Amino acid sequence: MITTLIYSLTGLILFGMGFFTLIIHSHPLRKILAVNVMSTGVFLILVATAYIPLGEGEIDPVPHAMVLTGIVVSVSVTALALILACRIQETSNSSLPGKRQQGEVPEESIR
């Protein structure tokens, strides 16, 4: 029981940390990572939920199925968000033609 509690609390803390970062920081990559940390937190709680013993040596398989689905969803959403972030950077760079022609990398893209 205490193990389940520790895992669940860690998951909740991860969710909260991710949420905080998502709200506070403006950099796209940080936001994407924050959402990933949040989803990891939720998955951790789900896995901990599965550990509640049903009988002798059995655990609940339903949360596992949910975590698997959730991981698939989170991978595809992360891919889409990364592509969008790249496009935003490309279009905002091309609006600075002077810098681009000289072959310089704008400062924002380094940070």
Place this chain on the structure above:
Amino acid sequence: MTVFQFSSPAWMVCPVILPVIAGLLCFLFSHRTFAIALAAVLTNFIVVCLLTGQLLVLGPMRCYMGGWQPPLGITLRIDGPALLMLLMTAVTGLAITLYARGYFSYRISDSRRAGRHQRQQRYFWPLWMLLLAGLNGLFLSNDVFNVYVTLELIGISAASLAALSGKPASLLASFRYLLVSLLGSLTYLLGIVFLYRSSGVLDLDLLQNLAANGSGIRTALALMSVGLLLKTALFPLHFWLPPAHANALAPVSAILSALVVKGSFYMLFRFWFETFQSTITLPALNFMGTLGAVAVLWGGVQAIRQHRLKLMVAYSTVSQLGYLFIAFPLARVDGGIPVWSIIIFMALAHACAKSAMFMAAGTVFLHLGHDRIKDLSGVRASLPITVFAYGIAGVSLMGLPPSGGFVGKWLLLTSSLGSSQWWWALVVITGSLLASIYVFRVMSRLFVIPEGFPLKKSESHFRLLEWPALALALISLFLGLAASWPLYILVHGTTTLAQVFAGGLP
């Protein structure tokens, strides 16, 4: 073959499967995308009509996928509200499909940047088909976790559609939209975890029978509601909606504003008025009503302040969504017609009117190359049908008789006065006043023809751009005259809801 009989519940699968197949085929045959999409949307419409007949004859039905019963298997369920939402999606989707065809062929006929517009069209159709599948799946699913999956499907395809125009503003708006919808669905998923911990089931029927009222269920409901509210864009969580809806391509704006926000709203409605209705308290309903009232006023004022037509229509969506929530606290009133059915009815009327309005705004944008409200004069002369469609959609948004919006607002007014909660009636009237200001502000510009204005003939390929908008606007207008019909389906198709609400909410 028992599967193809009229009474077979397997028909329910078609609205989900057909668009998925069509979406995949669109990727394979990139030259016939419109034909594939049109076939899918038409078949979907026919199947939904068949489901309507089935519902009226046989009553609400359930379909157990693969014959597995609820705790293990996936259940599809159809009843009054689900069917009306399916019908709304089918009709609006058909009109939007035709409009999108006209929109893209007009833009491709313009030789500048034709390649870019062709690319946009190539990606629009499969994404729209997948979005349609997600929406239909959401309306039919009877399982909390399936709702999560369909919400994610809707969120991903909607964000990609919003990014389709490729302009920096729309990319930024769609990135924000994606993050918000992701935050919403993660909060919803956390709610599911709490729900599963305290009840051990995910099926909506089983959850309703449980009628548990622990702190776990309450936390779960709060988390799930916040997640859905974020996706529905209720004030103060509406900040992402206007830029995302206004910067998208015109058919996409119509889809997002008319259908996508209704998806998450529908689930919220299901949870609050069916599955967890024993958990809901009066203060919670009043809280929702207050947020809705603020949304009506704030959205209306913001819509008046906008300088661009599409932004104005987008803020009008924020305002109109507020009305749906004002009906929440009134649902306890035991009147002639249960108030919860008004909520669905108003959602229908808004979907038709708002998609017509966004289509008209898109046509005006194509014609003029901008949508600044102060420079709109003279459009009436070149696009008479579009201006007519805009006006009629505006009539429904303002709530003038005999439109669908009028019936919804009238029922709201009578039930709020009947239960001596007059403050809601005040908000409804003020909201209509604000709506008439922002609709007429544009109308007056559209009708002014400055001296020496060159009167151009309407071009023939505008036809597919103009008529779908007018058809939807007329549907929203005559929905008021035929109001008894959808209300009949609602009451007829929901024996469970009818039993629950026979004596008002507990």
